[in-house]
Amino acid sequence: MGLASSPGASYFYVLSGAHLAHVLGGLAWWGWLLLGRGRRADATRVSALSVYWHFLAALWVWLFAVLFTR
Numbered sequence: 001m002g003l004a005s006s007p008g009a010s011y012f013y014v015l016s017g018a019h020l021a022h023v024l025g026g027l028a029w030w031g032w033l034l035l036g037r038g039r040r041a042d043a044t045r046v047s048a049l050s051v052y053w054h055f056l057a058a059l060w061v062w063l064f065a066v067l068f069t070r
Contacts, residue, residue, distance in 0.1 A: 015063070022056055 029049055 011067075019060070026053055026056065 026049070029052070033045060033049060
């Protein structure tokens with residue numbers, strides 16, 4: 001199934017790519033904090049990462065509900 005074969009396939013590739021980009025970004029941020037790059041991992045930076053992950057979790061639950069329920 002190619003990207004241009006149908007609108008459903010296009011949505012699949014776009015959502016999968018967006019998911020991959022956000023997960024890789026979050027993991028890179030997490031790794032940056034764990035390895036101590038830059039300044040120390042203070043409570044503000046860890047809290048911001050926590051908000052990021054929780055927002056993504058809520059967003060994907062909402063997207064699933066909107067896209068896959070009738």
